Amino acid sequence: MIFSEKDRLTFSPFFPDKGSRAYFMAGPCSAESEEQMLETARHLAQTGIDLFRAGVWKPRTQPNSFEGIGEDALKWLATVKSETGLAVSTEVANASHVELALKYGVDVLWIGARSTVSPFTVQEIADSLAGVDIPVMIKNPINPDVRLWIGAIERIAKANVQKIAAIHRGFSSFGPGHFRNQPRWQIAIELKRLFPDLTLICDSSHISGRRDLLEEVAQKALDLNYDGIMLEVHPNPDQALSDPQQQITPEEFRAIKSRLIFRPADSENPHFKQSLESLRRQMDEIDEEILSLLARRMGLADEIGLCKKENNISILQTRRWSEILERNMEQGLAMGLNPEFITNISKAVHQESINRQHEVMRKPD
Ligand code: PEP
Numbered sequence: 001m002i003f004s005e006k007d008r009l010t011f012s013p014f015f016p017d018k019g020s021r022a023y024f025m026a027g028p029c030s031a032e033s034e035e036q037m038l039e040t041a042r043h044l045a046q047t048g049i050d051l052f053r054a055g056v057w058k059p060r061t062q063p064n065s066f067e068g069i070g071e072d073a074l075k076w077l078a079t080v081k082s083e084t085g086l087a088v089s090t091e092v093a094n095a096s097h098v099e100l101a102l103k104y105g106v107d108v109l110w111i112g113a114r115s116t117v118s119p120f121t122v123q124e125i126a127d128s129l130a131g132v133d134i135p136v137m138i139k140n141p142i143n144p145d146v147r148l149w150i151g152a153i154e155r156i157a158k159a160n161v162q163k164i165a166a167i168h169r170g171f172s173s174f175g176p177g178h179f180r181n182q183p184r185w186q187i188a189i190e191l192k193r194l195f196p197d198l199t200l201i202c203d204s205s206h207i208s209g210r211r212d213l214l215e216e217v218a219q220k221a222l223d224l225n226y227d228g229i230m231l232e233v234h235p236n237p238d239q240a241l242s243d244p245q246q247q248i249t250p251e252e253f254r255a256i257k258s259r260l261i262f263r264p265a266d267s268e269n270p271h272f273k274q275s276l277e278s279l280r281r282q283m284d285e286i287d288e289e290i291l292s293l294l295a296r297r298m299g300l301a302d303e304i305g306l307c308k309k310e311n312n313i314s315i316l317q318t319r320r321w322s323e324i325l326e327r328n329m330e331q332g333l334a335m336g337l338n339p340e341f342i343t344n345i346s347k348a349v350h351q352e353s354i355n356r357q358h359e360v361m362r363k364p365d
Pocket residue numbers: 029055059111112113114139169206
Protein backbone atom coordinates (compact mmCIF):
# COMPACT_ATOMS: atom_id res chain seq x y z
CA MET A 1 0.00 0.00 0.00
CA ILE A 2 1.34 3.42 -0.82
CA PHE A 3 -0.45 5.52 1.75
CA SER A 4 -0.62 4.76 5.42
CA GLU A 5 -3.78 5.84 7.25
CA LYS A 6 -2.10 8.95 8.59
CA ASP A 7 -1.09 10.47 5.27
CA ARG A 8 -4.01 9.20 3.26
CA LEU A 9 -5.34 11.94 0.99
CA THR A 10 -8.84 13.23 1.44
CA PHE A 11 -10.78 15.05 -1.24
CA SER A 12 -13.50 17.64 -1.19
CA PRO A 13 -16.52 16.95 -3.44
CA PHE A 14 -15.87 17.95 -7.04
CA PHE A 15 -19.45 19.19 -7.38
CA PRO A 16 -21.94 20.22 -4.67
CA ASP A 17 -24.56 17.45 -4.93
CA LYS A 18 -22.08 14.60 -5.42
CA GLY A 19 -23.68 11.34 -4.32
CA SER A 20 -27.22 12.30 -5.22
CA ARG A 21 -26.96 12.64 -9.00
CA ALA A 22 -24.58 11.98 -11.91
CA TYR A 23 -22.21 14.66 -13.20
CA PHE A 24 -22.09 15.07 -17.00
CA MET A 25 -19.16 16.30 -19.03
CA ALA A 26 -19.59 16.41 -22.80
CA GLY A 27 -18.29 18.06 -25.94
CA PRO A 28 -16.19 17.31 -28.99
CA CYS A 29 -13.02 15.27 -28.88
CA SER A 30 -11.27 18.25 -30.53
CA ALA A 31 -12.14 21.88 -31.05
CA GLU A 32 -12.28 22.16 -34.86
CA SER A 33 -14.06 25.44 -35.58
CA GLU A 34 -16.02 28.10 -33.74
CA GLU A 35 -19.25 26.96 -35.41
CA GLN A 36 -18.70 23.33 -34.46
CA MET A 37 -18.02 24.35 -30.85
CA LEU A 38 -20.99 26.71 -30.56
CA GLU A 39 -23.46 24.38 -32.24
CA THR A 40 -22.45 21.52 -29.94
CA ALA A 41 -22.42 23.69 -26.85
CA ARG A 42 -25.84 25.24 -27.51
CA HIS A 43 -27.42 21.81 -27.78
CA LEU A 44 -25.61 20.52 -24.72
CA ALA A 45 -26.56 23.57 -22.68
CA GLN A 46 -30.18 22.91 -23.57
CA THR A 47 -29.93 19.26 -22.55
CA GLY A 48 -28.17 20.29 -19.36
CA ILE A 49 -24.58 19.31 -18.62
CA ASP A 50 -22.10 20.27 -15.92
CA LEU A 51 -19.01 20.80 -18.02
CA PHE A 52 -18.24 21.36 -21.70
CA ARG A 53 -15.09 19.67 -22.98
CA ALA A 54 -12.97 20.16 -26.10
CA GLY A 55 -9.37 19.18 -26.81
CA VAL A 56 -7.30 22.13 -27.98
CA TRP A 57 -3.93 20.35 -28.01
CA LYS A 58 -4.42 16.75 -29.13
CA PRO A 59 -1.99 14.01 -28.18
CA ARG A 60 -2.19 11.79 -31.26
CA THR A 61 -0.66 8.36 -31.60
CA GLN A 62 0.78 9.13 -35.03
CA PRO A 63 2.29 12.33 -36.43
CA ASN A 64 0.41 13.95 -39.32
CA SER A 65 -2.90 13.33 -37.53
CA PHE A 66 -4.87 16.43 -36.57
CA GLU A 67 -3.03 17.77 -33.54
CA GLY A 68 -5.45 20.46 -32.47
CA ILE A 69 -5.91 24.16 -33.19
CA GLY A 70 -4.04 25.47 -30.14
CA GLU A 71 -4.48 28.97 -28.72
CA ASP A 72 -7.14 30.10 -31.24
CA ALA A 73 -9.43 27.32 -30.04
CA LEU A 74 -9.15 28.68 -26.48
CA LYS A 75 -10.89 31.82 -27.78
CA TRP A 76 -13.75 29.60 -29.02
CA LEU A 77 -13.94 27.98 -25.58
CA ALA A 78 -14.20 31.47 -24.07
CA THR A 79 -17.02 32.25 -26.55
CA VAL A 80 -18.82 29.02 -25.63
CA LYS A 81 -18.58 30.04 -22.00
CA SER A 82 -19.92 33.54 -22.52
CA GLU A 83 -22.65 32.55 -25.00
CA THR A 84 -24.02 29.48 -23.24
CA GLY A 85 -22.99 29.98 -19.61
CA LEU A 86 -21.44 26.49 -19.60
CA ALA A 87 -18.26 25.87 -17.63
CA VAL A 88 -15.52 24.77 -20.04
CA SER A 89 -12.57 22.41 -19.88
CA THR A 90 -9.58 21.33 -21.93
CA GLU A 91 -6.59 19.02 -21.72
CA VAL A 92 -3.22 20.41 -20.64
CA ALA A 93 0.06 18.59 -21.13
CA ASN A 94 2.67 21.16 -20.07
CA ALA A 95 3.17 24.42 -18.18
CA SER A 96 2.56 26.65 -21.19
CA HIS A 97 -0.79 24.91 -21.86
CA VAL A 98 -1.75 25.66 -18.25
CA GLU A 99 -0.73 29.27 -18.59
CA LEU A 100 -2.73 29.76 -21.80
CA ALA A 101 -5.79 27.89 -20.49
CA LEU A 102 -5.82 30.15 -17.42
CA LYS A 103 -5.39 33.24 -19.59
CA TYR A 104 -8.55 32.36 -21.56
CA GLY A 105 -10.65 31.57 -18.49
CA VAL A 106 -10.89 27.78 -18.82
CA ASP A 107 -12.78 26.54 -15.74
CA VAL A 108 -11.47 22.98 -15.38
CA LEU A 109 -8.28 21.34 -16.65
CA TRP A 110 -7.76 17.68 -17.40
CA ILE A 111 -4.56 15.70 -17.66
CA GLY A 112 -4.63 13.13 -20.47
CA ALA A 113 -3.78 9.46 -20.26
CA ARG A 114 -0.48 9.92 -22.09
CA SER A 115 0.59 12.61 -19.63
CA THR A 116 -0.41 10.71 -16.49
CA VAL A 117 2.17 8.05 -17.40
CA SER A 118 4.99 10.58 -17.05
CA PRO A 119 5.85 11.85 -13.57
CA PHE A 120 7.98 14.61 -15.16
CA THR A 121 5.01 15.90 -17.13
CA VAL A 122 2.60 15.65 -14.22
CA GLN A 123 5.09 17.42 -11.94
CA GLU A 124 5.55 20.21 -14.49
CA ILE A 125 1.78 20.69 -14.61
CA ALA A 126 1.56 20.53 -10.81
CA ASP A 127 4.31 23.16 -10.43
CA SER A 128 2.57 25.45 -12.90
CA LEU A 129 -0.58 25.22 -10.75
CA ALA A 130 1.06 26.51 -7.58
CA GLY A 131 -1.07 29.29 -6.16
CA VAL A 132 -3.87 28.73 -8.70
CA ASP A 133 -6.95 26.92 -7.49
CA ILE A 134 -8.53 25.49 -10.60
CA PRO A 135 -10.27 22.08 -10.56
CA VAL A 136 -8.22 19.33 -12.21
CA MET A 137 -9.29 15.96 -13.60
CA ILE A 138 -6.70 13.24 -13.94
CA LYS A 139 -7.18 10.48 -16.48
CA ASN A 140 -5.82 7.04 -15.78
CA PRO A 141 -2.44 6.28 -17.38
CA ILE A 142 -2.66 4.21 -20.58
CA ASN A 143 -0.94 1.29 -18.83
CA PRO A 144 -2.86 -0.52 -16.09
CA ASP A 145 -0.91 0.84 -13.13
CA VAL A 146 -3.02 2.14 -10.27
CA ARG A 147 0.08 3.42 -8.46
CA LEU A 148 1.01 5.66 -11.36
CA TRP A 149 -2.54 7.03 -11.41
CA ILE A 150 -2.41 7.66 -7.65
CA GLY A 151 1.05 9.23 -7.99
CA ALA A 152 -0.30 11.76 -10.49
CA ILE A 153 -3.29 12.52 -8.25
CA GLU A 154 -0.94 12.97 -5.32
CA ARG A 155 1.32 15.38 -7.25
CA ILE A 156 -1.69 17.54 -8.17
CA ALA A 157 -3.07 17.37 -4.61
CA LYS A 158 0.32 18.50 -3.28
CA ALA A 159 0.07 21.60 -5.49
CA ASN A 160 -2.87 22.52 -3.24
CA VAL A 161 -5.51 21.96 -5.88
CA GLN A 162 -8.73 21.63 -3.88
CA LYS A 163 -11.04 20.06 -6.44
CA ILE A 164 -9.70 16.89 -8.00
CA ALA A 165 -11.49 14.20 -9.98
CA ALA A 166 -10.20 11.01 -11.55
CA ILE A 167 -11.31 9.99 -15.04
CA HIS A 168 -11.35 6.32 -15.94
CA ARG A 169 -10.73 6.04 -19.71
CA GLY A 170 -9.52 2.45 -19.95
CA PHE A 171 -6.14 0.87 -20.68
CA SER A 172 -4.23 0.13 -23.88
CA SER A 173 -3.71 -3.41 -25.02
CA PHE A 174 -2.12 -5.14 -27.96
CA GLY A 175 -4.38 -6.03 -30.87
CA PRO A 176 -8.05 -5.42 -31.47
CA GLY A 177 -10.53 -6.13 -28.70
CA HIS A 178 -14.14 -5.60 -27.77
CA PHE A 179 -13.28 -2.20 -26.29
CA ARG A 180 -10.90 0.39 -27.71
CA ASN A 181 -9.32 0.58 -24.25
CA GLN A 182 -9.89 -2.27 -21.80
CA PRO A 183 -11.91 -1.01 -18.85
CA ARG A 184 -10.25 -3.26 -16.22
CA TRP A 185 -12.89 -2.08 -13.76
CA GLN A 186 -10.94 -3.54 -10.83
CA ILE A 187 -8.29 -0.81 -11.17
CA ALA A 188 -10.85 1.95 -10.77
CA ILE A 189 -12.52 -0.01 -7.96
CA GLU A 190 -9.15 -0.21 -6.19
CA LEU A 191 -8.76 3.56 -6.58
CA LYS A 192 -12.21 4.01 -5.02
CA ARG A 193 -11.33 1.64 -2.20
CA LEU A 194 -8.20 3.65 -1.37
CA PHE A 195 -9.84 7.06 -1.85
CA PRO A 196 -13.57 6.66 -1.20
CA ASP A 197 -14.28 10.39 -1.37
CA LEU A 198 -12.41 11.00 -4.65
CA THR A 199 -14.79 11.95 -7.48
CA LEU A 200 -14.63 9.36 -10.24
CA ILE A 201 -15.86 9.99 -13.79
CA CYS A 202 -16.16 7.35 -16.51
CA ASP A 203 -14.96 8.40 -19.97
CA SER A 204 -17.21 6.00 -21.77
CA SER A 205 -16.10 7.33 -25.19
CA HIS A 206 -12.43 6.36 -24.92
CA ILE A 207 -13.18 3.03 -23.24
CA SER A 208 -15.77 2.06 -25.87
CA GLY A 209 -14.23 3.47 -29.02
CA ARG A 210 -17.57 2.81 -30.76
CA ARG A 211 -21.02 4.30 -30.43
CA ASP A 212 -22.97 1.12 -29.72
CA LEU A 213 -21.09 0.49 -26.45
CA LEU A 214 -21.26 3.98 -24.96
CA GLU A 215 -24.50 3.62 -23.05
CA GLU A 216 -23.77 0.16 -21.66
CA VAL A 217 -20.34 1.24 -20.39
CA ALA A 218 -21.73 4.45 -18.90
CA GLN A 219 -24.56 2.61 -17.11
CA LYS A 220 -22.14 0.02 -15.79
CA ALA A 221 -19.96 2.81 -14.38
CA LEU A 222 -22.95 4.41 -12.67
CA ASP A 223 -23.86 1.03 -11.20
CA LEU A 224 -20.30 0.83 -9.85
CA ASN A 225 -21.07 4.06 -8.05
CA TYR A 226 -19.08 6.39 -10.29
CA ASP A 227 -19.95 10.06 -9.87
CA GLY A 228 -20.31 10.97 -13.50
CA ILE A 229 -19.92 10.33 -17.18
CA MET A 230 -17.87 11.90 -19.95
CA LEU A 231 -19.04 11.57 -23.56
CA GLU A 232 -17.63 12.99 -26.78
CA VAL A 233 -20.24 14.88 -28.79
CA HIS A 234 -19.90 16.32 -32.29
CA PRO A 235 -22.53 17.86 -34.61
CA ASN A 236 -21.35 15.62 -37.45
CA PRO A 237 -19.47 12.72 -35.85
CA ASP A 238 -18.50 10.91 -39.06
CA GLN A 239 -16.67 14.02 -40.25
CA ALA A 240 -14.84 14.61 -36.94
CA LEU A 241 -11.11 15.26 -37.28
CA SER A 242 -10.36 12.95 -34.33
CA ASP A 243 -12.10 9.89 -32.87
CA PRO A 244 -14.99 9.87 -35.39
CA GLN A 245 -16.22 6.33 -34.54
CA GLN A 246 -16.90 7.09 -30.89
CA GLN A 247 -18.46 10.56 -31.12
CA ILE A 248 -22.22 11.01 -31.08
CA THR A 249 -24.57 13.82 -32.07
CA PRO A 250 -26.02 16.14 -29.43
CA GLU A 251 -29.42 14.43 -29.99
CA GLU A 252 -27.92 11.00 -29.34
CA PHE A 253 -26.27 12.38 -26.22
CA ARG A 254 -29.58 13.72 -24.98
CA ALA A 255 -31.24 10.33 -25.54
CA ILE A 256 -28.48 8.40 -23.74
CA LYS A 257 -28.44 10.86 -20.86
CA SER A 258 -32.19 10.53 -20.43
CA ARG A 259 -31.96 6.73 -20.24
CA LEU A 260 -29.04 6.48 -17.83
CA ILE A 261 -30.07 5.65 -14.29
CA PHE A 262 -28.21 7.03 -11.29
CA ARG A 263 -28.60 4.88 -8.19
CA PRO A 264 -27.34 6.22 -4.87
CA ALA A 265 -24.85 4.12 -2.92
CA ASP A 266 -27.04 3.63 0.10
CA SER A 267 -30.59 3.81 1.41
CA GLU A 268 -32.19 4.37 4.78
CA ASN A 269 -35.09 2.04 3.97
CA PRO A 270 -35.18 -0.50 6.86
CA HIS A 271 -36.50 -3.34 4.67
CA PHE A 272 -33.69 -2.84 2.21
CA LYS A 273 -31.14 -2.73 5.05
CA GLN A 274 -32.54 -5.90 6.61
CA SER A 275 -32.59 -7.98 3.43
CA LEU A 276 -29.13 -6.80 2.47
CA GLU A 277 -27.76 -7.64 5.89
CA SER A 278 -29.26 -11.13 5.87
CA LEU A 279 -27.94 -11.88 2.37
CA ARG A 280 -24.53 -10.53 3.32
CA ARG A 281 -24.39 -12.72 6.42
CA GLN A 282 -25.01 -15.78 4.25
CA MET A 283 -22.36 -14.58 1.84
CA ASP A 284 -19.81 -14.12 4.63
CA GLU A 285 -20.45 -17.68 5.79
CA ILE A 286 -19.86 -18.97 2.27
CA ASP A 287 -16.64 -16.94 2.00
CA GLU A 288 -15.45 -18.59 5.20
CA GLU A 289 -16.26 -22.03 3.78
CA ILE A 290 -14.48 -21.20 0.53
CA LEU A 291 -11.39 -20.11 2.45
CA SER A 292 -11.31 -23.21 4.62
CA LEU A 293 -11.75 -25.42 1.54
CA LEU A 294 -8.92 -23.56 -0.19
CA ALA A 295 -6.71 -24.02 2.87
CA ARG A 296 -7.47 -27.76 2.82
CA ARG A 297 -6.71 -27.90 -0.88
CA MET A 298 -3.38 -26.18 -0.31
CA GLY A 299 -2.57 -28.70 2.45
CA LEU A 300 -3.02 -31.43 -0.16
CA ALA A 301 -0.82 -29.46 -2.58
CA ASP A 302 1.95 -29.50 0.07
CA GLU A 303 1.63 -33.28 0.39
CA ILE A 304 1.72 -33.71 -3.38
CA GLY A 305 4.80 -31.45 -3.46
CA LEU A 306 6.53 -33.69 -0.96
CA CYS A 307 5.56 -36.77 -2.90
CA LYS A 308 6.94 -35.27 -6.15
CA LYS A 309 10.11 -34.21 -4.37
CA GLU A 310 10.73 -37.71 -2.98
CA ASN A 311 10.21 -39.21 -6.40
CA ASN A 312 12.11 -36.45 -8.22
CA ILE A 313 9.13 -35.46 -10.38
CA SER A 314 8.56 -31.97 -11.84
CA ILE A 315 5.90 -29.75 -10.28
CA LEU A 316 3.94 -28.90 -13.42
CA GLN A 317 1.98 -31.77 -14.89
CA THR A 318 0.49 -30.28 -18.03
CA ARG A 319 -1.97 -33.10 -18.74
CA ARG A 320 -3.33 -33.05 -15.21
CA TRP A 321 -3.73 -29.25 -15.37
CA SER A 322 -5.67 -29.50 -18.66
CA GLU A 323 -7.93 -32.11 -17.11
CA ILE A 324 -8.61 -29.91 -14.06
CA LEU A 325 -9.39 -26.92 -16.23
CA GLU A 326 -11.71 -28.90 -18.51
CA ARG A 327 -13.54 -30.52 -15.61
CA ASN A 328 -13.92 -27.21 -13.76
CA MET A 329 -15.25 -25.63 -16.92
CA GLU A 330 -17.78 -28.37 -17.53
CA GLN A 331 -19.00 -28.44 -13.93
CA GLY A 332 -18.88 -24.66 -13.47
CA LEU A 333 -20.87 -24.03 -16.67
CA ALA A 334 -23.49 -26.53 -15.52
CA MET A 335 -23.73 -24.51 -12.29
CA GLY A 336 -24.34 -21.30 -14.24
CA LEU A 337 -20.90 -19.74 -13.72
CA ASN A 338 -19.27 -17.47 -16.28
CA PRO A 339 -16.50 -19.20 -18.33
CA GLU A 340 -14.00 -16.37 -17.84
CA PHE A 341 -14.58 -16.47 -14.09
CA ILE A 342 -14.11 -20.27 -14.03
CA THR A 343 -10.83 -19.90 -15.92
CA ASN A 344 -9.56 -17.09 -13.69
CA ILE A 345 -10.38 -18.84 -10.47
CA SER A 346 -8.96 -22.18 -11.68
CA LYS A 347 -5.73 -20.47 -12.76
CA ALA A 348 -5.39 -18.61 -9.45
CA VAL A 349 -5.85 -21.82 -7.45
CA HIS A 350 -3.49 -23.78 -9.71
CA GLN A 351 -0.83 -21.07 -9.51
CA GLU A 352 -1.00 -21.05 -5.71
CA SER A 353 -0.67 -24.85 -5.68
CA ILE A 354 2.45 -24.50 -7.82
CA ASN A 355 3.83 -21.84 -5.46
CA ARG A 356 3.23 -24.11 -2.45
CA GLN A 357 4.90 -27.09 -4.14
CA HIS A 358 7.79 -24.87 -5.15
CA GLU A 359 8.28 -23.92 -1.49
CA VAL A 360 8.22 -27.59 -0.49
CA MET A 361 10.84 -28.44 -3.15
CA ARG A 362 13.07 -25.55 -2.06
CA LYS A 363 13.05 -26.45 1.62
CA PRO A 364 16.09 -28.43 2.69
CA ASP A 365 15.16 -31.91 3.93
C1 PEP B 1 -9.46 13.07 -24.88
O1 PEP B 1 -10.17 13.03 -23.88
O2 PEP B 1 -9.74 13.69 -25.89
C2 PEP B 1 -8.21 12.29 -24.90
C3 PEP B 1 -7.21 12.57 -25.71
O3 PEP B 1 -8.26 11.28 -24.06
P1 PEP B 1 -7.12 10.30 -23.47
O4 PEP B 1 -6.09 11.16 -22.84
O5 PEP B 1 -7.93 9.52 -22.50
O6 PEP B 1 -6.63 9.47 -24.62
